Amino acid sequence: PAGPVAFLGLGHMGGPMAINLVAARYTVTGFDVVPAALETARAHGIATADTAAEAVAGAAVVLTMLPSGQHVLDAYRGAGGQPGLLEVARPGTLFLDCSTINVDEARQAAALAVAAGHRAVDAPVSGGVVGAEAGTLTFMVGALPEDFEAVRPMLEVMGKRVVHCGEHGGGQAAKICNNMILGVSMIAVSEAFVLGERLGLTHQALFDVASAASGQCWALTTNCPVPGPVPTSPANRDYQPGFAGALMAKDLKLALNALESTGVAARLGPLASEIYDNFAAEGGAGRDFSGIITDIRDKSEH
Numbered sequence: 001p002a003g004p005v006a007f008l009g010l011g012h013m014g015g016p017m018a019i020n021l022v023a024a025r026y027t028v029t030g031f032d033v034v035p036a037a038l039e040t041a042r043a044h045g046i047a048t049a050d051t052a053a054e055a056v057a058g059a060a061v062v063l064t065m066l067p068s069g070q071h072v073l074d075a076y077r078g079a080g081g082q083p084g085l086l087e088v089a090r091p092g093t094l095f096l097d098c099s100t101i102n103v104d105e106a107r108q109a110a111a112l113a114v115a116a117g118h119r120a121v122d123a124p125v126s127g128g129v130v131g132a133e134a135g136t137l138t139f140m141v142g143a144l145p146e147d148f149e150a151v152r153p154m155l156e157v158m159g160k161r162v163v164h165c166g167e168h169g170g171g172q173a174a175k176i177c178n179n180m181i182l183g184v185s186m187i188a189v190s191e192a193f194v195l196g197e198r199l200g201l202t203h204q205a206l207f208d209v210a211s212a213a214s215g216q217c218w219a220l221t222t223n224c225p226v227p228g229p230v231p232t233s234p235a236n237r238d239y240q241p242g243f244a245g246a247l248m249a250k251d252l253k254l255a256l257n258a259l260e261s262t263g264v265a266a267r268l269g270p271l272a273s274e275i276y277d278n279f280a281a282e283g284g285a286g287r288d289f290s291g292i293i294t295d296i297r298d299k300s301e302h
């Protein structure tokens with residue numbers, strides 16, 4: 001272990017990630033703004049602090065797992081009467097943000113940390129709550145090479161794949177590019193299944209062909225949006241997530257921001273963002289994102 005860890009944000013993902021660090025004998029002090037999250041953490045043997053500043057004071061690593069980039073920047077700089085953690089931390093602390101946030105915000109957070117005499121790493125994850133609990137997350141890491149090597153053992157406790165994606169912001173960039181592929185491909189697979197239904201194809205026949213042909217992709221072969229062909233996919237349990245529509249909508253919004261700020265002539269990414277925004281707003285927020293197929297079916301002419 002690299003020294004004491006302050007773990008801020010003990011929610012769906014952060015809670016189990018912190019538990020895995022404690023199990024691997026890291027010294028962890030947790031903090032969350034929601035008292036119930038602190039209680040759950042304590043019940044799992046995680047020491048907690050009364051304030052973020054208290055958790056950070058003696059830490060070598062400050063790990064954040066927060067809802068958004070604004071939360072991360074507010075925590076680093078201070079907001080709402082709370083002191084900025086960059087100021088509270090001892091010099092040379094490694095600020096490790098595992099939240100999914102905008103690439104620009106990640107670069108800004110890293111620049112602030114470095115300017116304050118610290119080290120910064122962005123390391124968003126994929127794998128969901130199941131991966132967080134099992135310690136099988138994938139970490140996509142933006143960091144200077146020496147900082148990457150410093151955090152790698154810790155990330156390997158919480159995950160099974162750790163990929164260095166370049167310098168500050170590289171982890172967030174890889175995450176949103178991947179999830180843009182996923183969002184677009186799930187819509188394509190779902191439209192194809194509904195079209196197949198209209199044309200009289202069985203789900204199994206289309207699956208058998210496409211899964212072994214050029215239409216093959218994760219949205220089809222692992223998270224298949226119709227029940228039957230892949231028994232473990234959320235479609236077989238009435239679209240219980242899995243990967244919730246609200247999170248897909250969030251990640252596509254981050255991709256959209258990046259498309260706009262870079263000026264890429266993308267058409268499907270923005271459209272997927274709009275489609276998942278509507279899905280989330282119309283009851284899909286808590287359902288698996290593959291439930292988009294029921295939307296397509298419902299909105300089709302009869």
Ligand code: NAD
Pocket residue numbers: 008009010011012013014031032033034037052065066067068071075098099100101125126127128129243247250
């Ligand atoms: P969550 O809402 O369950 O947890 C976030 C926690 O942060 C909450 O407990 C909240 O009270 C706490 N928090 C907010 N502000 C705080 C502050 N200033 N100090 C301390 N704690 C604070 O969300 P989650 O599902 O755990 O997701 C966390 C991050 O991981 C998000 O950025 C999300 O996009 C990303 N992510 C989630 C999943 C998933 O499947 N849930 C998968 C991959 C990535």
